[in-house]
Each structure stands twice: as structure tokens, then as C-alpha cells.
Amino acid sequence: MQGLIRPQRDPHHRHRDYSERQAERRVRAEAVFHAACDRHRSGAPLHFAALAAEEGFADQAHLSREVRRITGFPPGDFARRFAEDESFWLYRLWV
Numbered sequence: 136m137q138g139l140i141r142p143q144r145d146p147h148h149r150h151r152d153y154s155e156r157q158a159e160r161r162v163r164a165e166a167v168f169h170a171a172c173d174r175h176r177s178g179a180p181l182h183f184a185a186l187a188a189e190e191g192f193a194d195q196a197h198l199s200r201e202v203r204r205i206t207g208f209p210p211g212d213f214a215r216r217f218a219e220d221e222s223f224w225l226y227r228l229w230v
Contacts, residue, residue, distance in 0.1 A: 163190060166190055200226065
């Protein structure tokens with residue numbers, strides 16, 4: 136039974152499902168999500184162009200594509216649903 140030794144499982148194997156670029160996109164999208172929540176809580180208006188510039192996106196369209204890619208919704212629709220739709224409770228727990 137000498138040849139049947141099981142290889143050690145890498146503890147970080149789950150993190151290899153995404154490329155480095157995909158991981159960076161998710162981190163940046165998460166930062167935008169938290170920044171938008173902070174603005175919402177403070178009562179500040181949610182200007183997506185300014186938010187995109189502050190969080191390192193090329194422009195508002197770039198931000199919109201990333202939000203839609205990850206959530207399935209454009210930013211304005213996602214923000215409205217986050218505030219009003221009960222089915223988005225999980226996102227409210229996250230922040």
C-alpha cells in the first residue's frame with residue numbers, strides 16, 4: 136500500500152476558483168457597496184459617478200457593469216431594492 140498515500144489538501148484550495156483579476160473586482164465592488172451604504176446612512180445623495188471615481192473605477196459605466204455582473208442589477212435598481220425589498224435582507228446583514 137505504499138503508493139496509495141493521499142496528497143495533502145491545500146487549505147487555500149477554495150480561493151483558486153477565481154483569478155486574481157476576478158478577486159480584485161469583487162474586492163473593489165465590495166468597497167463600493169460599503170461606501171454606498173455609508174452614504175445612505177448619512178443621508179448623503181448617492182451620485183454613482185462620484186462614487187465610481189472615489190472607488191477607483193474608470194467611470195460610472197465601468198461601475199455599472201461590475202455591479203450588474205456581480206449582483207445582476209444595475210446600481211440604481213440594486214440600491215432601491217436594498218433599501219425597500221425584504222428579499223434583500225441578507226445584504227443588510229452584511230453591512
